[in-house]
Amino acid sequence: MAFTLVQAAHSKIDIKKSVFIGFVTAVAGRPEALAEVARLRVEHPNANHVCWALLAGGHSGASDDGEPGGTAGLPMLNVLRHQDLEQVLAVVVRYFGGIRLGAGGLVRAYTDAVAQALLQAEKIELVATTTLCAAVPYALEGPLRRLLQQNGATLGEVTHGEMVSMCFSLPLVAAPAFRRDANEACHGALQWLDDATEEM
Structure with a gap:
């Protein structure tokens, strides 16, 4: 540690x-x-x-x-x-x-x-973190933001195009469970934009 x-x-x-x-x-x-x-x-x-x-x-x-x-x-x-x-x-x-x-x-x-x-x-x-990026329909922006807040994630860049794209960081150990929860909360409408990048 x-x-x-x-x-x-x-x-x-x-x-x-x-x-x-x-x-x-x-x-x-x-x-x-x-x-x-x-x-x-x-x-x-x-x-x-x-x-x-x-x-x-x-x-x-x-x-x-x-x-x-x-x-x-x-x-x-x-x-x-x-x-x-x-x-x-x-x-x-x-x-x-x-x-x-x-x-x-x-x-x-x-x-x-x-x-x-x-x-x-x-x-x-010093907690190892990972950065994830995802896109959701506008109707799911609020629920995803609430999920980020509940999981202590730090919201980064947000862009509004055809869908809402957002990048956020959270503890590396919490990432797999968060991905699963986000997929469920967004009923399969969430698109993961890139692979996780690890950092300290």
Whole structure:
């Protein structure tokens, strides 16, 4: 079971005159994550290091940003993995205070900055969803919309042509039962427009 974050959270810890500011936020993938890292670099132009870790399926990665190898990005990534997080970016901005912490001290500092930020963050289960598209006669638009609402589906694009076409997403595990219920409710007049596409 994987989780993501409802909203961004941050932390700030001081260790031997160095300041570590931790940020955690939900992201869709690497491009969004790198844009967030770039934003934090602009926001903290005098920081010595802006290290990050990303868990987002095939987009995962980590950066020590000039810290000794393996002392920042990887420990941060391990915190995310330990908490079963997915589609989450962790960034730690460091202002160096002049006292070296050593490899062990750096690992603890970066780990703690992320862990402290995650303590402030509300987590939510990441549910696999699927998108379905269907067309119905105008008379059945209302009943189908009610069925979508009853099943907690999220309505997307709706077009009105010869028939009403609508796309909607719902939890992947609920899709087979929903298809069956929709077919019954529409008395065979519903046309499925394409195959389901899975997403997280």
